[in-house]
Amino acid sequence: MTPGTRTALRYGGRVGRAAAVLLLVTVAALALPHLMPGSPAVAALGPTATPEQISAYEAGLGLDRNLFAATWQWIGDALHGDLGHSLSTGAAVTTELADRIPVTLELFLAAQLVALCLAVPVALLSAWRPGGTFDRIATAGTFGWLAVPGFALGLLLIWIAAVQLRVLPATGWTPFTEDPAENLRHLVLPALTLGLTEAAVFTRTLRGQLLDTLDQPYIAAARSRGMGTTRLLLRRALRPSSLPLVTLIGIGIGTSLGGSVLVESLFAVPGVGSLASAAIAGRDFPVVQAVVVVSALGVVAATFAVDLLYRTIDPRIAHEHR
16 A cells, blocks of 8 residues: 555545544534423523414424434535524624634634743743753742633733723724724733733643653754754754644634633623623524534644644654554
């Protein structure tokens, strides 16, 4: 069997497993109203709802059909770009997601930039002199930082920047296409809240990987040849040590689509997280189901992207599978 055939079979198997995962997630998401005790229509509309209102509500959720028929219909519509309509607003779910996904991705990318700018230099300095003064301070600081809840950090940033200094808005959002400068002003606080929280995780992960890498024979050989510290860390140690960090960032792209509920709600950012929060509170099942499936699709796509990036960062991975 040629290497190309093995590669095709390997990726074919991964595509098959990804499709199976997406199918199971879709079935689970669409099963939510079917599995709720009692009638979701009565729970959402209240005991005063008329039979006609209940019937219309159940038809909108596909409760007038069995689960598998409703799932098949939903998948067929989704492949044509139709994710249903919101029960609260009547708007197309596809349109709402198209408006909010760019906001969430912008917030996510800004947060990753903050986290990486802090974590990479701190991890490099800590790993270069493990057990030293800087390493002990950084280790204690990251452990303490991990214990700080995200909402507490967000409230603290609002109190400092918006209440005391009055240099940044506390809540709200301005699209980048309308006013780039105002967009960045509204982006700073939520991005810092997410980025500072993730920086502690990134620092601990990268430091541990760097310690293993710096013990490798090729690092000792580079030191013996007189390679400078900065060049050694950045060119020899950082690249192979960054694989776990790439995994965290890649998976975070998918989970950010539904996992930034707290920050988006706190800062009134109109992203997918705030949309999901409002949909859950209002029992808007079509929106909740769409967010769950789109988030799963994001995780699957990010996993494939991370796998390809692995082979670019460390070509030895590609050779091991030949």
